[in-house]
Amino acid sequence: MLPSFSGTRRFILLSCILITAAVLSSCTAYRRAYPPSDQYQPARRQATQKPYTVNGTRYEPLSSYAGFEQEGIASSYGKEFHGRRTSNGEIFDMNAMTAAHKTLPMGVYVRVQDRRNGREIVVRINDRGPFVGDRIIDLSDAAAGRLGMLQEGLAPVRITALGYRDSGVAGAPVYRPPASYDYGTFTLQVGAFTIKANAYRYAKELKRTFAVADVQEALVGGTKYYRVRVGRYSSLRVAQTTQEKYVRQGFNGCFVVAVD
Numbered sequence: 001m002l003p004s005f006s007g008t009r010r011f012i013l014l015s016c017i018l019i020t021a022a023v024l025s026s027c028t029a030y031r032r033a034y035p036p037s038d039q040y041q042p043a044r045r046q047a048t049q050k051p052y053t054v055n056g057t058r059y060e061p062l063s064s065y066a067g068f069e070q071e072g073i074a075s076s077y078g079k080e081f082h083g084r085r086t087s088n089g090e091i092f093d094m095n096a097m098t099a100a101h102k103t104l105p106m107g108v109y110v111r112v113q114d115r116r117n118g119r120e121i122v123v124r125i126n127d128r129g130p131f132v133g134d135r136i137i138d139l140s141d142a143a144a145g146r147l148g149m150l151q152e153g154l155a156p157v158r159i160t161a162l163g164y165r166d167s168g169v170a171g172a173p174v175y176r177p178p179a180s181y182d183y184g185t186f187t188l189q190v191g192a193f194t195i196k197a198n199a200y201r202y203a204k205e206l207k208r209t210f211a212v213a214d215v216q217e218a219l220v221g222g223t224k225y226y227r228v229r230v231g232r233y234s235s236l237r238v239a240q241t242t243q244e245k246y247v248r249q250g251f252n253g254c255f256v257v258a259v260d
C-alpha cells in the first residue's frame with residue numbers, strides 16, 4: 001500500500017523530484033558537449049620508442065635513422081588490417097604508401113628497392129612488424145603494388161632510411177633529420193562523426209573559442225568519418241600538454257594528431 005501524503009508534503013515531494021530531474025538534465029547536457037559524436041572512437045595511443053617483446057624476442061627501436069640500410073625480404077599486408085590502429089596510433093589505410101618495420105623510428109621515410117628488377121618506392125614507417133621469418137619490412141597493399149610484388153607476396157629488397165619529409169623547391173620532396181623529435185605540426189582530434197553536417201556544425205562552434213578548427217574526411221573500412229580537429233602546435237610536447245588540459249576540461253577521448 002502506498003503511503004498517503006498531506007497536500008503540503010505532496011507539494012514538497014513534487015518540487016524535489018522536479019529539481020532533481022533538472023539537475024540530471026543539465027549534467028547530461030554538459031557531458032554531451034565534450035564532444036558530441038554519433039560514433040565513439042577510442043583515444044589514440046601515443047607513438048613510443050620503448051623496447052618491446054614479440055614472441056619472446058625483444059626489440060630495441062632505434063633513436064636515429066641515420067645511415068640505416070638493410071637487405072632482406074619484404075612482405076605486404078592489406079584488407080585484413082585495413083581500418084585497424086597501427087603501432088603509432090594511426091588508422092591503417094592499405095591504399096596509403098606506408099610500411100611496418102621492427103625498429104626504425106616512426107615517421108621516417110624509407111626507400112625500398114626491389115633487388116630483382118631495380119624498381120623503387122618511398123614509404124613512411126607508421127607500424128611495427130613484420131614478425132615472420134627473415135622478413136624485414138611489411139608494405140601496404142598500395143606500396144607493394146607499385147613495387148610489383150602483390151602477386152608473389154614477397155620480394156628481396158634493400159631499404160635505405162631517408163629521413164623526415166619536407167617540401168622543397170617547386171614542391172619536390174626533400175628529406176631531413178628533425179631539429180628534434182619534438183618538432184613538427186600537430187593538432188588535437190576532439191570528435192569523429194559519420195554524419196557530415198554534425199561534424200561541420202561542431203567545428204563551427206569550436207572555432208568561436210579555439211580560432212583553428214577544421215574537419216578532415218577519411219574512409220575507414222568502407223565508412224566515411226568526419227574528424228573534428230582543433231588547434232595547431234609546432235611542438236609535440238606542447239600539443240600533449242594541451243591535450244591533458246582539454247581532457248580535464250571535459251574533452252574525453254581527444255588525442256594528438258600529426259599533420260602531414
